[in-house]
Amino acid sequence: MGSASVVYYIGQGFGILAVILGFISYQMKSSKMVLLFQISVCAVFSIHYLLIGAMSGFALNVLCLVRNVTYYFRGKWILKDPFVTVFFTVVMGVVGILSWQGYPSVFVIIGMMVNTVGMSFRDPQNMRKSILVSSPLVILYDVLVSSYGGIVYETVVIVSSIVGIILGRKKKKSDP
Numbered sequence: 001m002g003s004a005s006v007v008y009y010i011g012q013g014f015g016i017l018a019v020i021l022g023f024i025s026y027q028m029k030s031s032k033m034v035l036l037f038q039i040s041v042c043a044v045f046s047i048h049y050l051l052i053g054a055m056s057g058f059a060l061n062v063l064c065l066v067r068n069v070t071y072y073f074r075g076k077w078i079l080k081d082p083f084v085t086v087f088f089t090v091v092m093g094v095v096g097i098l099s100w101q102g103y104p105s106v107f108v109i110i111g112m113m114v115n116t117v118g119m120s121f122r123d124p125q126n127m128r129k130s131i132l133v134s135s136p137l138v139i140l141y142d143v144l145v146s147s148y149g150g151i152v153y154e155t156v157v158i159v160s161s162i163v164g165i166i167l168g169r170k171k172k173k174s175d176p
Contacts, residue, residue, distance in 0.1 A: 018041050024037055026160060042065035045061045045153075048150070056109065057147065060092060067116060085120040111133075125164075
């Protein structure tokens with residue numbers, strides 16, 4: 001086994017670690033704790049993508065890490081939410097173009113831009129609905145770059161979002 005394949009398998013291991021951290025993040029009780037774990041998920045996925053040679057995924061996850069830190073501190077800084085959302089959405093597009101690796105990059109760029117807008121929603125139902133657009137695009141990228149952890153993670157996020165949407169609708173109907 002060559003050193004390149006060892007690095008690739010280590011990268012896949014980081015993908016599995018990111019999936020585990022993602023599962024833990026969705027068990028947290030507060031949105032602040034979810035965001036803290038999501039920051040670690042982005043950091044680990046960044047390493048994962050770097051080691052498997054998926055540079056667009058790497059660059060955009062580093063940017064997602066910065067975005068999530070910014071969202072964690074939202075309301076504490078002078079920056080207003082609409083400005084932050086527009087800023088990160090545009091920067092996602094620019095970073096995606098700069099890290100371009102062919103047509104697979106299109107899926108992760110658009111997916112991460114949609115995810116950035118979705119993360120800005122304060123209504124959890126709208127956040128979940130945006131995931132139904134962003135995650136399938138990222139799954140396409142993950143399939144094309146052989147990110148097995150990414151495929152598992154995004155699939156679970158989609159299922160979790162669908163369950164959340166259904167439960168949210170049931171709760172709304174039962175509320176007076």
